[in-house]
Amino acid sequence: EAQVTQNPRYLITVTGKKLTVTCSQNMNHEYMSWYRQDPGLGLRQIYYSMNVEVTDKGDVPEGYKVSRKEKRNFPLILESPSPNQTSLYFCASSLGQGAGEQYFGPGTRLTVT
Amino acid sequence: QKEVEQDPGPLSVPEGAIVSLNCTYSNSAFQYFMWYRQYSRKGPELLMYTYSSGNKEDGRFTAQVDKSSKYISLFIRDSQPSDSATYLCALDSSYKLIFGSGTRLLVRP
Numbered sequence: 583e584a585q586v587t588q589n590p591r592y593l594i595t596v597t598g599k600k601l602t603v604t605c606s607q608n609m610n611h612e613y614m615s616w617y618r619q620d621p622g623l624g625l626r627q628i629y630y631s632m633n634v635e636v637t638d639k640g641d642v643p644e645g646y647k648v649s650r651k652e653k654r655n656f657p658l659i660l661e662s663p664s665p666n667q668t669s670l671y672f673c674a675s676s677l678g679q680g681a682g683e684q685y686f687g688p689g690t691r692l693t694v695t
Numbered sequence: 696q697k698e699v700e701q702d703p704g705p706l707s708v709p710e711g712a713i714v715s716l717n718c719t720y721s722n723s724a725f726q727y728f729m730w731y732r733q734y735s736r737k738g739p740e741l742l743m744y745t746y747s748s749g750n751k752e753d754g755r756f757t758a759q760v761d762k763s764s765k766y767i768s769l770f771i772r773d774s775q776p777s778d779s780a781t782y783l784c785a786l787d788s789s790y791k792l793i794f795g796s797g798t799r800l801l802v803r804p
Contacts, residue, residue, distance in 0.1 A: 586738075615791065624796040625739070625783070632790070640791055672738055681792050683729065686738035 586687035605673030614656040701795030714771040718784035727787035
């Protein structure tokens, strides 16, 4: 089944404890992206990657890191999480190197206390 | 001014009604337009993808783009309770999608 998977789906952590949210797609898509979704603010892009080893900042990159070492994986790293990073996170991918028709993962609900 | 404006609703309609969901945008350079449906606690699901002005139909769903007015619409015919969800418009800005804030739709049986 063609899909984007994320792990973990739910995570509660404490301020400052490094964490990684994994994202993987099995559709051989070039483009991958991370979004956060907050009430009243909608979906905002954190980082994106046009292809392997190429990443760039989105609208809200502060406090996040990404890497794209393999085509299928695009992990999101929070080096020192803070409470304002409590949010619902989505990974997405699309076939071409642009945003295009994006397919989303199921989401990761992160709470930072 | 936000790049994309969308009424948050909620919009409540009886089963079988025709639903009209709308977004306005500010940048006339946008060429590709999308509608996503998001059920509670799920990821957004791509419903419709259109290029430039005109209509596109897929089953009970019709997407309409009016570039001269910078206005996009999604029509749902014969709405069903299973259509109850949040509907997000999205504009393709090359390397990112710009989303509206979403309209919550409730279809009452």
